[in-house]
Amino acid sequence: MREQAASVIAQIGTSLLASHKVLHLVRHTPFHTPLGSQDLREAVYLGYLPWSSRLPDHVFEHSFQRLTSHPTGKEKPSLLLATLHAMAEEFLKFQHGKLYVRQQKFGAWQQSVVSRISGLPLQAAAHLLTRPRDGLLDQSGTHWSRGEQPNWAERHLPIVSPYDPVVEDYLAREGLHETHLHLNGSTHAENCWLRALRTPKQETRDFGIKWHNRSRADAASIRELAHSINPELSPVELHSQLVVASRLRLWLIAAATNNLSANVCMPYDYSELADEENQQEQAPPPGERHLQLSAQSCADDELSWMQQLLQKLTIEPSVIIERMFHTYLLLQNQYYRLLVQSEEQFGFDQFQKLTYTELREPAEADYLPRFWAMHGRQTGTSRTNYLEGRFAPKSTLRKNHQLLKAILGGYWHYLQSHSPHDFNSKPAPHTLGDLLAQLETIFLNKSPLDRSHHRLALVVHFIKKPWAPGKKAGPNRFYAQRAELEHSTNVLLETLKRWPRLRTWVRGIDAASNELHAPPEVFASYYRACQHAGLTHRSYHVGEDFAHLLSGLRAMYDALELLDLRDGDRIGHGTAMGIAPRLWLERMPGQLVVKKGEWMLDLLAAWRLLRTLPEATAAASRVADDLAKCAGEVFRRDISCTELEAAMSLRHLNVRYLQAAFETDWSVDITPLNDIWQAEALRIRAAKLSNPHHLNLLWEWLSDEKLCQRSESLESVDAAYFDETTYLQLQQALMREVAHRNVVVETLPSSNVRISQYHNFSEHHALRWMRVPGFVEKGDPEIMVSLGSDDPGIFAGDLNGEFYQLYGALRNQGISDQAALAHLAPVNERGRAYRFHDPFLG
DSSP states (O other), X not given: OOOOOOOHHHHHHHHHHXXXXXXXXHHTSOTTSOOOHHHHHHHHHHHHTTTTTTSOHHHHHHHHHHHHTOOOSSSSOOHHHHHHHHHHHHHEEEETTEEEEOGGGHHHIIIIITTTSOSHHHHHHHHHHHOTTSSOBOTTSOOBOOOSOOOHHHHHOOOOOOOOHHHHHXXXXXXXXXXXXXXXXXXXXXXXXXXXXXXHHHHTHHHHHHHHOTTSHHHHHHHHHHHXXXXXXXXXXXXXXXXHHHHHHHHHHHHHTTOOOTTOOOOOSHHHHXXXXXXXXXXXXXXXXXXXXXXXXXXXXXXXXXXXXXXXXXXXXXXXXXXHHHHHHHHHHHHHTTTSOOTTOOSHHHHHHXXXXXSSTTGGGOOHHHHHHHHOSOSSSOSEEEEEEEEOOOSSHHHHHHHHHHHHHHHHHHHTOSSTTTTTTSOOOSSHHHHHHHHHHHHHTOOTTOOSSOEEEEEEEEEOOOOOOSGGXXXXXXXXXXXXXXXXXXXXXXXXXXXXXXXXXXXXXXXXXXXXXXXXXXXXXXXXXXXHTTOOEEEEEESSSOSSHHHHHHHHHHHHHHTTOOTTOEEEEOHHHHSOHHHHHHHSOSEEEEEHHHHHHHHHHHHHHHTTOGGGHHHHHHHHHHHHHXXXXXHTSOOOXXXXXXXXXXXXXXXXXXXXXXXXXXXXXXXXXXXHHHHHHHHHHHHHHHOHHHHHHHHHHHHOHHHXXXXXXXXXXXXXXXXXXXXXHHHHHHHHHHHHTTOEEEEOHHHHHHHSSOSSGGGOTHHHHTTOTTTSOTTOOOOEEEEOOBSTTTTTOOHHHHHHHHHHHHHTTTOOHHHHHHHHHHHHHHHHHTOOOOGGGO
16 A cells, blocks of 8 residues: 555546636626637646646646546536546545545545545535445436435544444544544534524624734735735635625525526526625525525535535536536635644644634534544444544633633533434523533543543633834843743633632643744743643643754753643644754755754753763764854854853743843842742852852843843754664654653644644654654654544544554555554554543543
């Protein structure tokens, strides 16, 4: 077996279904006018070209010609239908009565296809191709048979996975253990789409507010995202597209369900549907009531009418209906691209733009659907055993109360039922205290072996925010963020004090978001404060995206030391420690631009790690020279490596009390508000007494405005500052530190492949950490790894898919099914062994 890339036909197909160039052509051509292959060719080609610019044009031409000659019905070939059929044949298959993705194509399906377009129309085409006797129109063309009634997950989840008997048997016995999932970011784009069609103004309100607020940094990011998808996209245009799509959907459902009379007046073109004054005049006859937009609309409704429509178009081709359907899919995928990170959007900055749009927020006010989505498609047993959901703490007690009540209220409803609709009429307990008491009662009566529902733990994740030197930034580095973190920490701890039973559910802390924005030391004091107050489980996002491989390794090393991660604490991602140095060097430019102060810290970390390796003496000596030179440029005087090392080892100290120490007579005690912060102040006093020179050097680094500006200046450095062997030695030295501290690394395949330099899942570093022959490097120590899905809505996947992606990557190396499972099972099972859950939950 070998992982297969998406075919050129699939690349052409995604362009046909998603390119703004195709949409421009379609919306400016009347619906009754056929668009032949030559009409569409240029627009499709221009959408395809950036994806495969290194392929000669004849590769495109031959694939395009094959599509345009593909038989699809009684009349001449239809490019749209041929494309849907060809892509369905390439990626999907039926097995044991259900639709699955072909295992060898699963990586390409998730990375190349559903990162760009919704998979629902392809699933609809697969149903018709593969199950010709199931769910077809009868001879009169008026009846649609759906077969057996699907369960909630089958109706609401738009995603499909592969099927392998060995994996299915293992997961049925053991279940999955999720260690890294953000509760906001897990709703699938298709579900948001249906809500947006129903109430477009309400669903896009916050998107428009952010877009026009030019004082916000994220407004520019939102505009960049929108214009990379379609240069004409704006809040007004998005609203108009949603209005058109909702009207198109009415017409298409009416056509699919045979509710259009022969003499009905069909819409003339796109602009007619966009005219809000003609809404009543242009309303089609009503179709099937259950397919109309409502609060209960779901992915299966879309699948249902699309199947019927494709069936009808195959039997009775219609230029107008096909053109309208094509327009609908293009509009859907324009919206889809605002919510799902596509293959060409590398890096965390691109990911973060998708989180800024607020388009998921309305759907994510209710947590119950997400808990059922993570439950999986089984009836009576949850696919997931242990789930850790992460959320950002709020700035007030009231907001924390509201958020936790919403999350735990959704979980309470989930526990009460064997279907999301069993207890819809029964409200959750009115107060948070009553809700917590009832949750405890439920688990008092639950057997530890009961897998009917997954068991929840919540992890608080603080958000990393950017900083730049200057008078507005405050008197020291990350001043505003540190003040905000102290406030959020106090509010969080007060929340736990006010509702002590929350400690059963709120089990740990984390720091998430863009690691280029804030380093680990910013969070150190607040991690200790939380640990002092009883939040003893800790994780930290690090080594995910980095300016230079040394930067990623340094950030991980700093997180281990400055946050004192150990004994079951976890690191999220850690790509810098796992990615093959050869691959990183091949994929990055020869010269990289970094901040001088950060490069100084990168060199410091490299020097410290190399000193632990007897074979790296020469490399350590070279780095020491460069480090001393760099430090001299930042501090404007000679600073020895050992001086710098001692000063920077104190970066974990609380900067507010450090500032007070330099502005206060030390004969007077610093008396913060409570014992937690008193402990932080006493750390400063101890450092002042034992290391005054090094503390002074640290304070200079933190507060000297000119020094800060020098440290933020940019310079070019070689990607190959070290050779591949030395980078490997640095990774292994860091891996030994991770192993020595008994820290678990959360691996997140889809997130890493989308954000890092990987082209496919078979390159992912988890194979190295699983010690797969051909991937494990000589000298690699064993480290512990668990599995997570990160933001499954943004990556169009789920935890089940993450397991299958790694299983497929192993099988694609020629490893047998049982051997692949033997490599992979410990990754899943460490999620159980090192879970943050309260023992009370089983």
